[in-house]
Amino acid sequence: MNTxxxxxxxxxxxxxxxxxxxxxxxxxxxxSYVSxxxxxxxxxxxxxxxxKKINPNVVxxxxxxxxxxxxxxxxxxxxxxNHAPTKGTPLMPTSAEGLAALDEQVMENALRGDIALGDNFGTSIAGASTYILANILKRRPALSVMWDYLTKHPDPMRKFAFCVLRLRGGLPKPLYEKFIRRLAVGLADCEQRLADGREYIFGDYTMLDIMMTAHLHRIEDVHLDGILTTGRLPNLADYWQRVQARLSYKPAMTDQHSWEWRAAMDEVYQGQASPFLPLLESALNDQLSDLETRKAAA
Ligand SMILES: N[C@@H](CCC(=O)N[C@@H](CS)C(=O)NCC(=O)O)C(=O)O
Known part of the structure; x- marks a missing residue:
């Protein structure tokens, strides 16, 4: 590396x-980077x-x-x-468990473009945030939004979704229910991985903790963070405190907040818990009981 x-x-x-x-x-x-x-x-x-000259896929x-x-x-x-293996924090797992599970877990948490919204944890948390996107889009005239997305966005699914968000203020409710159920699966899985008292998902800090930090921050943004105080996810709740205490959190996350996103959050949730929190609680309870039954049977 030639820094x-x-x-x-x-x-x-x-x-x-x-x-x-x-x-x-x-x-x-x-x-360091130019922002x-x-x-x-x-x-x-x-x-x-x-x-589009920088990224034809517009993301x-x-x-x-x-x-x-x-x-x-x-x-x-x-x-x-890979570029700077000895600089800062190594981000690849070293434990056998981490090495074996990394690819699958990354795909579970990534915002993949090759699957439908809600088919993994990453796209479910993104899907659950779309009331906020709809609120931001409302600041612009519907025709201008429709024109922009229909004529300029290269992804057929996304261009349609953004128009639906602008016109309806959100996606159809059954889709949100799908996102919430999928979130319960991922949260229960993390809780189970952390249950032996380890600090991070694979023991040492890795790129998976980076992904989970962004997701848990978003769980807060969509006012579903009440799920961390129900007592059903004690290890994940501690883990959330731990990743927020890292030196990376403030410069990468809270120092970068965008005003329109914060304003949209306030308008959508009005300081109240998400109306989907009860569904998340019940789906999580089902998921945790299922995991306990399977553990007892093993
Ligand atoms: N697979 C890409 C996904 C990138 C992505 O979907 N970015 C979103 C924000 S998280 C975006 O730019 N959305 C704008 C749009 O689709 O118009 C990645 O992991 O970087």
Whole structure:
């Protein structure tokens, strides 16, 4: 690694889960970068011709390393760890359990474009946030939003989803219920992994903890964090405190909040718990009982 000539530029949005993950990785690896903070739904900046030259797929984050653009948050994180293996925190697991489970767990937590919303934990937490996106889109005239997404967004599923969000204020309710049930599966799984008192998901801190930090931060944003105080997820609740106490958390997460996202959160939730919290509680209880029954039978 030649740090003196290395330059990193990050195109990102304050509240995007994938941008948060890459910023956490950059902080953990102690790699400095030039920040290009963008707005997404508020202005449609990511659909502009200028940004399409940087990423024709119009999504953030994009990390540019010495003129080479890198896409996909989990691939960027692996790239950074490979590029600077001895700098900052190593992000790959060293335990046998971690090595065996990493790929599957990364795919479970990633915002993958090749599966439907709600088919893994990552896309479920993104889906559960869409009331916030709808509220931000409401700041712009419906016709301008429809024109932008229908003519400029390359992803057929997303362009349709953004129009539905602008016109209906949210996706159909059964979809949110699907997201919530999928979240219960992931939360129960993490609780179970942490149950032996380990500090992080695979023992030592890894890229999976980066992904979970962004997801738990989002659980707070969508006012589902009451799930951490029910007493059903004691290890995950402690883990959440632990990842927030890391030096990476403030610069990568809270220092990067975007005003329109915070305003939308306040307007959507009005300081109250999400109306989906009871469903999350009951789905989590089912999930935890199921895991206990399976453990007892093993
Ligand atoms: N697979 C990509 C997903 C990137 C992604 O979906 N980014 C979202 C924000 S988290 C985005 O830019 N959305 C804007 C849009 O689709 O218009 C990654 O992991 O980086």
């Amino acid at each position: 003196s000539t290395d330059t990193f530029q990050l195109y990102h949005y304050g509240e995007s889960l994938c941008s948060q993950m890459v910023r956490l990785a950059l902080e953990e690896k102690q790699i 290009h903070h963008m707005h997404l739904e508020l202005t449609g900046e990511n659909l502009s011709r200028a940004f 953030v984050p994009v990390l540019i390393h010495n003129d080479v653009p890198l896409y996909n948050s989990w691939e960027i994180i692996c790239y950074l760890d």
